Amino acid sequence: MKAFDYQRADSAQAAAAMAANAQGVRFIAGGTNLLDLMKLEIERPETVIDISRLPLDAIEDTEDGGLRIGALVTNSDLAADARVRRDYEVLARALLSGASGQLRNKATTGGNLLQRTRCFYFYNRAMPCNKREPGSGCAALEGRNRIHAILGGSEHCIATHPSDMAVAMMALGASVEIQSPDGKTKTLALSELYRLPGDTPHLETELEQGDLITGVVLPAPVGGRQIYRKVRDRASYAFALVSVAAVIGLEDGKIGSAQLAFGGLAPMPWRNSDLEDALIGQTPSPELWGRAADILLADAKGHGENDFKIALARRTLAHVLDAACGGEK
Amino acid sequence: MHLTLTVNGTEHALDLDPRTSLLDMLRDHLDLTGSKKGCDHGQCGACTVLLNGRRINSCLSLAVMHEGDEITTIEGLGEEGKLSPLQAAFVAHDGYQCGYCTPGQICSATAMLGEVEAGWPSHVSDNLEDQPQLTDAEISERMSGNLCRCSAYPNIVDAISEVGGGRK
Numbered sequence: 001m002k003a004f005d006y007q008r009a010d011s012a013q014a015a016a017a018m019a020a021n022a023q024g025v026r027f028i029a030g031g032t033n034l035l036d037l038m039k040l041e042i043e044r045p046e047t048v049i050d051i052s053r054l055p056l057d058a059i060e061d062t063e064d065g066g067l068r069i070g071a072l073v074t075n076s077d078l079a080a081d082a083r084v085r086r087d088y089e090v091l092a093r094a095l096l097s098g099a100s101g102q103l104r105n106k107a108t109t110g111g112n113l114l115q116r117t118r119c120f121y122f123y124n125r126a127m128p129c130n131k132r133e134p135g136s137g138c139a140a141l142e143g144r145n146r147i148h149a150i151l152g153g154s155e156h157c158i159a160t161h162p163s164d165m166a167v168a169m170m171a172l173g174a175s176v177e178i179q180s181p182d183g184k185t186k187t188l189a190l191s192e193l194y195r196l197p198g199d200t201p202h203l204e205t206e207l208e209q210g211d212l213i214t215g216v217v218l219p220a221p222v223g224g225r226q227i228y229r230k231v232r233d234r235a236s237y238a239f240a241l242v243s244v245a246a247v248i249g250l251e252d253g254k255i256g257s258a259q260l261a262f263g264g265l266a267p268m269p270w271r272n273s274d275l276e277d278a279l280i281g282q283t284p285s286p287e288l289w290g291r292a293a294d295i296l297l298a299d300a301k302g303h304g305e306n307d308f309k310i311a312l313a314r315r316t317l318a319h320v321l322d323a324a325c326g327g328e329k
Numbered sequence: 330m331h332l333t334l335t336v337n338g339t340e341h342a343l344d345l346d347p348r349t350s351l352l353d354m355l356r357d358h359l360d361l362t363g364s365k366k367g368c369d370h371g372q373c374g375a376c377t378v379l380l381n382g383r384r385i386n387s388c389l390s391l392a393v394m395h396e397g398d399e400i401t402t403i404e405g406l407g408e409e410g411k412l413s414p415l416q417a418a419f420v421a422h423d424g425y426q427c428g429y430c431t432p433g434q435i436c437s438a439t440a441m442l443g444e445v446e447a448g449w450p451s452h453v454s455d456n457l458e459d460q461p462q463l464t465d466a467e468i469s470e471r472m473s474g475n476l477c478r479c480s481a482y483p484n485i486v487d488a489i490s491e492v493g494g495g496r497k
């Protein structure tokens with residue numbers, strides 16, 4: 001690990017201000033992703049700002065019946081929160097499907113959103129990777145790409161975003177609260193936090209230098225049937241190949257509301273409003289699931305080893321929709 | 330960098346390079362070599378310790394982030410002739426072969442039983458709001474962060490189940 005200057009921040013404003021001017025600066029929260037990457041010298045910050053003791057660890061009710069989750073709330077505490085278990089089951093389920101008991105005790109809400117890809121070549125400094133070394137090429141396009149994206153990638157990068165939590169938050173329509181170094185705060189829809197790779201895969205979010213995530217806000221619960229289905233290579237302690245987060249409301253036997261997001265398929269948690277519109281007002285049927293999958297996967301592109309994800313996404317979506325509309329879970 | 334923290338009930342004042350992981354601090358600076366380094370990347374659980382009562386991977390944490398914290402390692406759970414219930418159960422059920430993963434397994438299980446008692450659900454819990462039952466499936470899921478290369482899993486589950494009152 002490269003040597004770095006370790007600093008502690010004593011307020012969110014101070015943390016953002018400290019990060020505004022420093023060279024190669026990183027915040028550290030749980031450290032479970034940053035330290036992993038620093039040990040491999042994929043991340044080489046000159047300054048590490050410890051934000052782990054900031055008072056951003058509360059889960060509070062918002063005025064309009066939603067929930068504000070502090071950026072430092074651990075994945076364990078969030079999954080165990082009574083309101084999350086009752087009203088946002090999809091989120092609790094996504095959290096509980098991720099990592100391990102030990103990791104969830106350290107992993108924070110902010111750090112989870114900003115965790116980096118698990119692309120093998122991003123982790124291997126001997127190989128070309130545009131995300132790690134802009135302009136060096138992408139070894140995954142013609143390489144081992146079983147875990148890579150079928151949607152939203154580019155000829156420069158096909159890495160997926162690995163988070164489960166973010167997929168559920170995307171389905172729930174979450175937004176992200178941010179402290180800027182100039183003392184101002186701003187709010188971004190989670191759907192606007194991430195950037196697609198295009199020709200700049202090293203730029204992953206819309207955050208600017210020094211921006212600190214202070215919390216995530218969930219809108220008031222919409223009820224309905226909530227499901228998080230994660231398909232992976234082993235039953236526990238593995239990242240998603242495909243995951244589907246669904247919040248589905250039924251009215252008189254028809255689909256009244258549909259919020260869906262997908263993990264493992266794209267560089268960011270993936271949501272498609274055309275797919276949701278196509279479901280609303282319709283009677284559940286296998287044909288409808290097929291049409292929904294056609295919309296989701298219209299632009300899907302396999303790269304060899306990950307071709308199977310196209311069929312897997314189709315089946316997982318059908319399974320989840322069926323379960324949400326009354327079938328087996 | 331200066332650091333004061335409590336390990337197994339004893340306060341320590343240390344001067345550390347900020348790069349030192351909590352695991353390396355325990356092993357190399359305090360000679361507490363019970364916590365093991367398997368992968369050093371959060372993937373195996375051999376380094377599991379209790380941080381203020383909660384289980385974490387000590388390899389993925391910087392020591393300097395633990396000013397004032399209380400750490401418990403396998404050495405702090407029991408001692409020769411006075412084993413903790415889980416330590417004794419691992420012996421009685423032969424919950425290991427080479428023993429390398431065992432300190433991590435026992436620290437992890439110690440905190441895990443507390444999580445169940447506190448009502449935390451898991452990925453395999455049918456209902457998120459009911460008090461979870463300590464079935465074998467629940468034990469396996471909740472302990473999935475602790476790998477055992479010798480695959481002593483059946484006996485590990487037996488040992489934990491006995492202490493947690495799983496199969497009444």
Ligand SMILES: Cc1cc2nc3c(=O)[nH]c(=O)nc-3n(C[C@H](O)[C@H](O)[C@H](O)COP(=O)(O)OP(=O)(O)OC[C@H]3O[C@@H](n4cnc5c(N)ncnc54)[C@H](O)[C@@H]3O)c2cc1C
Nearest residue numbers: 029030031032033034098099107108110111112163164213
């Ligand atoms: C073996 C293993 C298995 C895993 N399996 C899964 C899995 O199945 N599913 C899953 O979803 N995840 C999984 N994870 C990833 C884990 O969820 C993340 O490592 C964790 O959520 C990161 O949170 P953290 O607080 O530790 O982040 P840190 O490591 O502290 O930070 C990560 C990044 O976010 C930045 N950051 C942190 N907080 C803020 C903030 N408030 N504002 C701005 N920037 C911030 C940091 O600067 C850093 O760049 C796994 C990890 C490991 C090691």
Ligand code: SF4
Nearest residue numbers: 119129130138157158
């Ligand atoms: S897919 Fe992205 S992260 Fe992986 S090698 Fe290509 S550029 Fe790097």
Ligand code: FES
Nearest residue numbers: 367368369374388
């Ligand atoms: S050594 Fe820490 S998890 Fe393997």
Ligand code: FES
Nearest residue numbers: 426428477478479
């Ligand atoms: S007993 Fe050998 S690794 Fe578990």
